[in-house]
Amino acid sequence: MSYPMTPYGQLLLPPGQLHLTEFTDTRFTKTVMELSHHLQVPTDMVLYALLGVISTTCQGRYRVKLPTHQLRPLSLAILIIVTSGGRKSTLLKQLMEPLLKVEWEERQVYRKRLEEHAAEIAQWEAERDGLLRAFKRQRGKGTPVEIDSSALKAHENVKPDHPRRFRLAFEDATDASLFAHLAHELPSASLITAEGKTLFDSAMFKAFGKLNALISGDRITVDRANQPALELDHVSLGVLAMTQPGVLQTHLDKRGDEAREAGLYARLLVSQPVSLSGQRFLNPEAPSPKWEAWQEGRARLETLARENRLLLFAPETDPTVLEFDQEANRMWVQYFNEIEAEMQPGGRFEHSQDHASKLAEIAARTAGSLHLFEGEEGLIRPETLLQAIDLCNWSSVNFHSVFQPVPQICRDAQLLNNWFQDHRNRGIRFLRRTSVRQRGPNVLRNRDRLLAAIEELQVNGQVVQFMDGKTATLDVMPWLPIVPQPTHQANLPTQPTIY
Numbered sequence: 010m011s012y013p014m015t016p017y018g019q020l021l022l023p024p025g026q027l028h029l030t031e032f033t034d035t036r037f038t039k040t041v042m043e044l045s046h047h048l049q050v051p052t053d054m055v056l057y058a059l060l061g062v063i064s065t066t067c068q069g070r071y072r073v074k075l076p077t078h079q080l081r082p083l084s085l086a087i088l089i090i091v092t093s094g095g096r097k098s099t100l101l102k103q104l105m106e107p108l109l110k111v112e113w114e115e116r117q118v119y120r121k122r123l124e125e126h127a128a129e130i131a132q133w134e135a136e137r138d139g140l141l142r143a144f145k146r147q148r149g150k151g152t153p154v155e156i157d158s159s160a161l162k163a164h165e166n167v168k169p170d171h172p173r174r175f176r177l178a179f180e181d182a183t184d185a186s187l188f189a190h191l192a193h194e195l196p197s198a199s200l201i202t203a204e205g206k207t208l209f210d211s212a213m214f215k216a217f218g219k220l221n222a223l224i225s226g227d228r229i230t231v232d233r234a235n236q237p238a239l240e241l242d243h244v245s246l247g248v249l250a251m252t253q254p255g256v257l258q259t260h261l262d263k264r265g266d267e268a269r270e271a272g273l274y275a276r277l278l279v280s281q282p283v284s285l286s287g288q289r290f291l292n293p294e295a296p297s298p299k300w301e302a303w304q305e306g307r308a309r310l311e312t313l314a315r316e317n318r319l320l321l322f323a324p325e326t327d328p329t330v331l332e333f334d335q336e337a338n339r340m341w342v343q344y345f346n347e348i349e350a351e352m353q354p355g356g357r358f359e360h361s362q363d364h365a366s367k368l369a370e371i372a373a374r375t376a377g378s379l380h381l382f383e384g385e386e387g388l389i390r391p392e393t394l395l396q397a398i399d400l401c402n403w404s405s406v407n408f409h410s411v412f413q414p415v416p417q418i419c420r421d422a423q424l425l426n427n428w429f430q431d432h433r434n435r436g437i438r439f440l441r442r443t444s445v446r447q448r449g450p451n452v453l454r455n456r457d458r459l460l461a462a463i464e465e466l467q468v469n470g471q472v473v474q475f476m477d478g479k480t481a482t483l484d485v486m487p488w489l490p491i492v493p494q495p496t497h498q499a500n501l502p503t504q505p506t507i508y
Contacts, residue, residue, distance in 0.1 A: 021344040021398055035396070036383050037063075040306035044103065047298040050096045051282035054089055056400065059306075060278070061087040061201070061249030062104045063378045065177055066313035068245035069197025069320055072328045073377035073389075076338045080330065081370055082226035083377045084199070086248040090257055090281045090411065097203040097251040103303075105201065107310040108177055115175035115318070122172035129169040137164055173321045177314060184213045187246075188231045188239050191223075196244040196324050197317060205252020209260040217271035224248065224276050243328075257411070269412065275363035278371060278400070279407040309382055331377045334388035344398055345369040364408055372401045421458055422465035424450050429472065429485040438489070439507040442474070442481040482507055 041059060045052045068084040075081060091097050140161050174194045178201045179187060190198060202208050213220060222229045223246035231239040268274055319326055333341060348365050351357040358365035375397035380389045428449055432440065446459055453459045463483065466472040473487040 021340065021347055021395075035379075036302070036306060036309065037379055037396070039302040043300065043302040044100070047300070047303075048096060048100055048103065049285055049288075050100050051285055053280050053403065054091060054095070054282040055100065057087050057089055057278060057280040057404070058100055058104055058249065058251070060375065060378060060400065061085060061199070061247065062108065062310065063313070063382045064247050064374070065197075065199040065201070065249070066108065066310055066317070067378050067381045068199075068247055069177075069195065069317045070328055071377060071381065072330050073373050074330050074332045075370065075373055076333065076341050081374060082245045083374050083381075084197075084224060084226065084245045084247040085278060085371065085374055085378070086224050086276045087250070087278045088205075088257075088280070089249075089251045090254055090279070090407075091251055092284050093253055095282075095284050101201070101203045101251065105178065107307045108314050111311055111314040112176055112178070119172060119174055126169055126172055133164075133168055137161070140164055173324075175318065175321055177317065181207050181211060182213060183211070184216050184219070185233075187213055188219075188241065191241055191244045191246070192231075192239040195317065195320055197320065198245075199247035199249060201249045203251045205250045205260075206256045208248075208250045209252070209256065215264075217268060217273050220246075221272055221276065269363070272363055274408075274412050275367050276371075277408065278375075278404040279411055280404065281407045281411060306382070309384060313381060331380060332388055333373075333376075333394065334390060337376075337389055337391045337394045340391050340394055341369065341373060344372060361409060361413055364405070364412070368401055368405060372397045375400055417458075418461050418465050421453060421462035422469075422471075425453060425459075425462045426466055426471055429466075433486055438484060438486045440483045440485060441477075441507060442483055445483065477507060480507075 037059070041052060041055045044050070044059070045055045048055075064083055064085040068082050071083050072080045073083060089097070144161060174190075176190065176195060177197065178199055179190075180200070180202045182190075182200070187198065187200075200208060200211075200213065208214050219229055219231070223241070223244065226243075226245065228240075228242040231241065233239065348358065348368055352359065352362050352365055372394065376389050376394045379396055380393050383393070385393070425445075429440075432438075442459075442463070445463075446454060446456065449459070453462060463472060463474060467474060470487065471485070473484040475482055475484065
């Protein structure tokens with residue numbers, strides 16, 4: 010897709026489709042296409058996974074300024090739903106390589122700093138012991154001790170700080186350990202895993218309120234027993250989780266309503282790519298893959314990751330603020346207004362206003378990450394924002410297919426129709442309604458729910474109700490003509506078999 014320079018005359022919120030499958034001359038898209046081709050994984054799976062890793066490297070040092078003049082972090086929460094065998098771990102291992110390389114380098118430096126710190130602490134403690142002995146001697150002689158007391162206080166103020174540990178990605182962390190890391194080590198981190206069950210079962214994921222606040226960039230206070238409270242201000246937390254559909258469904262059944270009500274899902278970018286299983290054939294004559302785009306992308310990720318080293322020594326450093334140019338500003342406002350209009354009754358977001366209320370902000374955060382990955386200078390351009398909007402629009406389609414609750418009457422109708430299909434397969438066409446209530450799905454033994462489900466199926470042409478004398482009867486194959494049943498006595502009326 011070639012993005013136009015002016016947003017006017019076109020909708021920014023079209024019916025969901027992903028345009029980035031077409032080749033565009035950006036570092037992000039070229040990297041996605043190369044990884045998708047060489048690893049044989051779906052394009053949209055790579056799009057959102059790479060975006061999550063980019064965001065992890067940028068969120069600590071940068072903020073984006075919305076046209077409403079609010080500053081927002083670049084942290085993103087991304088959920089990718091892939092069936093088993095979808096090569097989640099293969100892709101994530103490739104994408105995480107530059108981050109893990111930087112973390113490994115910093116781990117070696119950290120070990121040396123620990124050794125140096127131990128020596129500095131030993132010297133500091135020896136000097137303090139000397140001051141304490143002098144202080145006690147002066148007191149024993151009954152001489153004034155004001156000078157020695159001041160020296161002790163001054164010495165306490167120069168106690169060597171414990172070195173901070175550099176780490177950007179966590180796979181499985183308790184809420185307490187993650188909060189401590191954000192408060193005392195590095196004010197930026199992401200939860201990244203190819204096994205969603207690990208994340209869904211973690212204590213961190215169950216603390217919906219604090220998780221939401223950290224993803225949003227809000228300030229939180231964590232009270233701890235017998236220890237000072239942790240003040241988490243200006244910290245960034247991202248999420249990149251890959252999971253199987255069954256694992257996600259188990260989570261939704263257990264805590265889905267609670268998480269949706271808390272607003273956690275509204276903050277997610279969701280991808281549900283179609284599996285390539287059964288299409289990933291090997292060609293022994295194919296040349297060795299060239300990783301030209303990924304080499305460039307990997308180098309950029311390493312550069313962005315290393316920028317976070319500044320936070321080890323100056324964690325209070327103000328983040329660099331990214332802003333949109335004038336045209337991109339107008340474009341973002343138009344996108345925001347189009348979303349707002351779709352929240353009206355009958356609109357696309359009538360029943361998902363929680364999701365819609367976050368979409369424009371997520372697009373701005375995404376644009377900021379893409380801007381940095383491309384290595385662009387100055388203001389965020391319209392082309393970059395349009396690419397971010399494209400990703401958010403496609404994610405919105407997936408969000409509704411995964412999280413938008415289907416009305417109970419529709420779920421009941423589907424369940425009942427599946428039960429009817431079993432009878433259709435056995436050639437059974439007519440059923441007494443009382444028999445359906447007695448023998449059908451357990452949840453539909455309730456008369457009102459059963460009648461509502463039957464009515465829904467009748468509206469859609471899946472079943473027809475009629476009275477056989479005084480018996481309510483269902484025709485579960487109403488699209489077929491009624492064929493008279495043979496009888497032994499020609500003068501008797503013919504009737505279909507009713508079960």
